[in-house]
Amino acid sequence: MRAVRAWSAAQPMKATAHVVGAGLAGLSAALALLEAGWHVILWESARQAGGRCRSYHDPKLGCQIDNGNHLVLSGNRSVAAYLARAGASDALVAAPAAHFPFVDLASAERWTVRINDGPIPWWPLCPARRPAGVGARAFLSALPLLWAGPDQTIAEAVQPGGLAASRFWEPMSLAVMNLPPSLASAQLMAATAREAWRDGRLCRPMFAPRGLGPALIAPALDALQRAGAELRFAAQVKGLVAEGGRVTALHVAGETVPLAPGDTLVLAVPPARLNALWPAAQAPEEASSILNAHFRLPQAVAGPPLLGVTGARTQWIFVKSEVVSLTISAAGFVEGTDAEEEALLTLLWAETVAALGLAEDVRPVAARLVHERRATFLQTPANVRRRARPLTGLANLVLAGDHIDTGLPATIEGAVRSGETAARLLGKPSAEAGAASGSAR
Secondary structure (H helix, E strand, O other), X not given: OOOOOOOOOOOOOOOEEEEEOOOHHXXXXXXXXXXXXXXEEEEOOOOOOOOOOOEEEEOOOOEEEEOOOOOEEOOOHHXXXXXXXXXXXXXXXXXXXXXXXXXXXXXXXXXXXXXXXXXXXOHHHOHHHOOOOOOHHHHHOOHHHHHOOOOOEHHHHHOOOHHHHHHHHHHHHHHHHOOOOOOOEHHHHHHHHHHHHOOHHHOOEEEOOOOHHHXXXXXXXXHHHHOOOEEEOOOOEEEEEEEOOEEXXXXXXXXXXXXXXXXXXXEOOOHHHHHHHOHHHOOOXXXXXXXXXXXXXXXXXXXXXXXXXXXXXXXXXXEEOOEEEEEEEOHHHOOOOOOOHHHHHHHHHHHHHHHHOOOOOOOOOEEEEEEEEEEEEXXXXXXXXXXXXXXXXXXXXXXXXXXXXXXXXXXXXXXXXHHHHHHHHHOOOOHHHHHHHHHHO
């Protein structure tokens, strides 16, 4: 191992917050820590930021795509605060209303779920606002979800049957929890219902016209750089040194990086990496996958930007000009998703043609499957109880990530809030800590 890194006297006379991981949780923590007055050093093992939420140029498609399809809602207050800190509050564009169109490919029926604006959610009482064939009684009988116990799944809490299961609870469970209702934690779904579904003003889908990377990642990196944060890419933190109840150094790519007495550390890394760095976390490593299919067409496609699909393998379709992207959440639980790529793309394209009402002779210019095998931790009641808390047994170490206990599912909002929470727990650096940190360099 090389000698301890020598720090320049020109470094800012501020206590430093080291953030490990440049996914949304790490970026969120870094921005909030800067706002609180810390000098920030961001460490990332990859050569780019974003983790499971980023955009890149795909050579097969010949265009930029998102590595996964993610949905942000207008009521996601932590995402809104994150974008404000990044100076990019206009990066996401809200739909004019909380309307979610659906098609059932088995029956060819179409409907739109229309969540009303206002504090009283009366929309399930109106036939034109709820899924086709689903009565108001099915929604009223699901109210126990709001006070579900920690051991209950969504299916146990709401006891869905018939079309209510296939046309509402299953699509919502797959979209939010990345698991079918029979396995997914009811308490986490209830948290989403309380924060978003109760008011259409909070439940409007937010779209990223230029992609998730330009909307959520690039503005944060720009803001960090403008504020003097240090961004270290291709720099994997391989170990921690803990002495006297605090982290005193990091092992990074053959170097030992000391932490001064006033410095702090946020670990915002996936569960397996967290357990390797901090075994006491015992974070749940079981994961659920998401499969995305991207089709590039010769010209822009007319259709809703978001379409829910039932009665098929496809669950959600995102239309982004000439690129149509499909999402299959909890792909490991969906029959046929392990087929050969070309065969599966052919099947999914046929579902796309039917769902969007395209002409039979329309063919994509290129197609691509992207399989995120560890998209989220497996959000069963048992694993939710095992989520690590952000505070640790070390005074200057806190944890962040969508798998950390925020009370929310492993969504973009959950990831961003975990970083926000980590920064809040660390608070502001004291003047004494800053002086000690500066003198140590």
